[in-house]
Structures are given as structure tokens and as C-alpha cells.
Amino acid sequence: MINATWGVRPVLFYIGGFPVEAYPIFMFLALVTGILVYVVQLKMDNIRKSNALYIAVFAIIGGTIGSKIPIIIMYWKELNSDPNSFNILLSGRTIVGGLIGGAVGTFFAKKIFKIKERLGNQIAIPVAAGMAVGRVGCLLRGCCYGKATKLPWGIDFGDQISRHPTQIYEIIFDILLVFFLVWKKTKGVRPGELFKIFLNCYLSFRFFLEFIRVEKVSFIGLTDFQILCVISLVYINRQFIFQIFNRRGVKENE
Amino acid sequence: MNDFQEGSDNFNNSIDNSNPPPSKNPNTVLDVFMGIGISAIAYALTWFVFRGQYNAMITVLIDFIIIAAFGFLTVRFFRTNHKVSAIIMLALISPVILNLLLLGACGLILLPK
Numbered sequence: 626m627i628n629a630t631w632g633v634r635p636v637l638f639y640i641g642g643f644p645v646e647a648y649p650i651f652m653f654l655a656l657v658t659g660i661l662v663y664v665v666q667l668k669m670d671n672i673r674k675s676n677a678l679y680i681a682v683f684a685i686i687g688g689t690i691g692s693k694i695p696i697i698i699m700y701w702k703e704l705n706s707d708p709n710s711f712n713i714l715l716s717g718r719t720i721v722g723g724l725i726g727g728a729v730g731t732f733f734a735k736k737i738f739k740i741k742e743r744l745g746n747q748i749a750i751p752v753a754a755g756m757a758v759g760r761v762g763c764l765l766r767g768c769c770y771g772k773a774t775k776l777p778w779g780i781d782f783g784d785q786i787s788r789h790p791t792q793i794y795e796i797i798f799d800i801l802l803v804f805f806l807v808w809k810k811t812k813g814v815r816p817g818e819l820f821k822i823f824l825n826c827y828l829s830f831r832f833f834l835e836f837i838r839v840e841k842v843s844f845i846g847l848t849d850f851q852i853l854c855v856i857s858l859v860y861i862n863r864q865f866i867f868q869i870f871n872r873r874g875v876k877e878n879e
Numbered sequence: 880m881n882d883f884q885e886g887s888d889n890f891n892n893s894i895d896n897s898n899p900p901p902s903k904n905p906n907t908v909l910d911v912f913m914g915i916g917i918s919a920i921a922y923a924l925t926w927f928v929f930r931g932q933y934n935a936m937i938t939v940l941i942d943f944i945i946i947a948a949f950g951f952l953t954v955r956f957f958r959t960n961h962k963v964s965a966i967i968m969l970a971l972i973s974p975v976i977l978n979l980l981l982l983g984a985c986g987l988i989l990l991p992k
Contacts, residue, residue, distance in 0.1 A: 648981075649982055653977070656980065678957070682953060682954055682969070686950035689946070689979050689980055690947060692980075693939075693943070693979065694943075697939065697940075704936060705935060711929065713935055713936070714939050714979065715978065715979065715982045715983045716983045717983065717985065717986055718983070734954065737951070738958060763984075767984075768986045769985050769986065
């Protein structure tokens with residue numbers, strides 16, 4: 626429900642009585658940060674810009690649609706009861722779905738336009754940096770909050786309950802992840818490997834973070850996002866998992 | 880005109896345009912109209928879908944398909960020497976994408992009841 630008082634600072638300032646909300650501002654800054662870091666990465670690695678643009682367009686559109694689809698599936702009944710489809714289009718988004726949607730969009734762009742370049746090493750750091758900025762918007766708006774806690778750094782988002790500031794946990798993690806990815810890149814990685822590392826790190830972190838977040842539990846005590854994280858992690862590491870099973874099979878035959 | 884050529888001298892003139900060679904320089908004016916036209920069609924389709932008495936979720940899913948198709952066409956035009964059309968389409972779809980990305984919040988807490 627619309628609640629102007631919910632969140633740390635949902636409205637940044639007023640311009641002529643018109644409220645300038647924190648969430649859209651920081652989401653926009655996240656997008657700008659991501660694009661700027663992406664351009665810097667491309668320049669540093671001497672990548673052809675045209676293919677990078679096509680992939681970016683597909684990744685952004687795929688990410689936008691992907692970020693909405695899990696919310697639509699999760700809250701199918703609640704959303705269907707809303708007569709205004711425009712509200713449904715605007716309400717709710719998830720970064721896990723956005724990442725998967727972006728990856729799927731990139732995959733289709735490469736298949737359809739026969740792009741051979743692998744840009745995972747150039748995309749990973751911008752996405753992590755953008756996510757860190759975007760979570761500031763979540764903190765100020767008061768979405769993505771955690772469960773009640775008695776820890777001294779708990780934050781009251783407006784319901785007089787001290788909660789885990791899961792947004793801050795994620796900002797810290799994202800910043801550390803940026804440094805880790807930069808370090809990994811300077812050490813040398815195979816083409817496209819950095820995005821795989823990024824997804825593995827973020828989805829694993831998100832899986833554990835969900836235990837202290839307020840989300841709808843849907844299956845064997847796990848939230849929908851946790852299930853999505855597990856499925857994505859299995860898919861990303863499918864070759865590694867097959868290798869383990871193959872080795873075991875060979876040992877048992879011996 | 881040499882011995883191997885047949886027909887009139889104006890065979891290669893611009894008057895005979897029955898089979899024009901592919902132009903390397905795209906027509907900018909045509910590209911502008913194409914970009915605006917396709918964007919207008921996409922917006923009109925979205926408007927018709929929203930105006931229709933469909934289920935809210937069906938409307939949203941059709942809208943996603945339109946956006947995905949529009950994105951595909953944009954990149955297609957970038958690659959087929961219709962850069963002006965592609966830039967116009969990109970500029971015209973950006974507000975929709977930004978709306979979807981920026982407004983509201985991550986959860987459904989802003990959904991009016």
C-alpha cells in the first residue's frame with residue numbers, strides 16, 4: 626500500500642510541492658553507474674562498441690522484463706484481482722529475475738545476431754556497481770527489508786519494529802564483490818568467466834540473505850527467490866556438477 | 880557503350896529504376912519516418928491492449944512481448960544500416976523502459992488497493 630512515511634527517507638526533497646522520491650532517483654543513478662562503468666570496461670579492453678551496444682540493449686530489455694516476471698508469477702492471484710493492469714506493470718521487481726532476464730536477453734542477442742564476442746568480463750563489474758547504488762534506493766524507500774532483530778544496528782522502517790537492514794548488508798557485499806571482481810580480472814580470467822563468478826557469488830549470498838528477509842515462504846521452508854537462486858546456480862554450474870557425477874561413476878565402475 | 884552491352888545508353892541511368900542497386904547510403908528521411916512509424920504502431924498496440932477488456936495479467940504479458948519485439952527490431956535496424964530509425968526507436972522506447980525500471984519499489988508495497 627502507498628505509505629509516505631514508510632522507509633528511512635522515501636522522499637528526498639520537494640520541488641514546488643512535488644515530491645522527488647528516493648527510489649527512482651537511486652535506480653536511475655544505478656543505471657547510469659552501470660552504463661558508465663560498462664563503457665570504461667569496454668575502453669580498457671578495446672572491445673568493438675557496436676556489438677557491445679546490441680548486447681546492452683538486449684540485456685536491459687531482458688533484465689526489465691525478467692525483473693517483473695517472478696513477481697507476476699509469485700503474486701498471480703493478488704495481481705489478478707487488481708483491475709488496473711498499468712499498476713501491475715509498474716509495481717514490484719526483483720534483481721534475481723533481472724539478472725536472469727538480462728542473461729537470457731544477452732543469450733538471445735548473441736544467437737540471433739551471431740555475435741561471437743563474450744562480454745561477461747565487461748558486464749560483471751558494472752552490474753555489481755549498479756546494484757550497490759540501487760540498494761541505497763531500497764534502503765531509503767524501505768523495500769527489501771529484513772526480519773525483526775535486537776541487534777544494535779537494526780533499523781525501524783516505520784512500524785516501530787527494529788529490523789535487519791538487509792539493504793545495507795547487500796550494499797556492503799556488492800562493494801566487496803566489485804573489488805573482488807576487479808582483482809580477479811587483473812589476475813586474468815577466461816572470456817565470459819567473470820560474469821559466471823559474479824552470478825555464483827551473488828546468488829549464493831542472496832540465498833542466505835533470504836533467511837533474514839521478509840519474503841513469502843513457498844516450498845520446503847524456502848522462499849521463491851531461494852528456489853530461483855538454487856535453480857540458477859545448478860544451471861550455471863551444470864558442467865562442474867556433471868563432471869563430479871561422471872568422476873563418481875568412473876570410480877564406482879573401477 | 881562497348882560491344883558486350885546491349886540496349887540503350889541510359890541503361891544505367893537513374894531513369895531506369897526497375898532493378899535499383901542496393902543503396903549504401905540509407906535515406907535519412909525515410910529512416911526517420913520508419914522509426915517514428917514503428918514506434919507509433921507499438922504505442923498504439925499497447926494502448927489498444929490496455930483499452931481492451933482483457934485480463935490484467937494477459938495485458939501485461941502482451942505488453943512484454945511488444946517491448947521484446949520492439950527491442951529486437953531496434954537492434955535489427957542498427958545492424959542493417961538503418962541507424963537513424965534505430966536511434967529514434969531507442970529514444971522513444973526509453974521512457975517506457977525507465978518507467979518499468981524506476982517507478983514504484985522492489986516489492987508490492989506500493990500496489991494500491
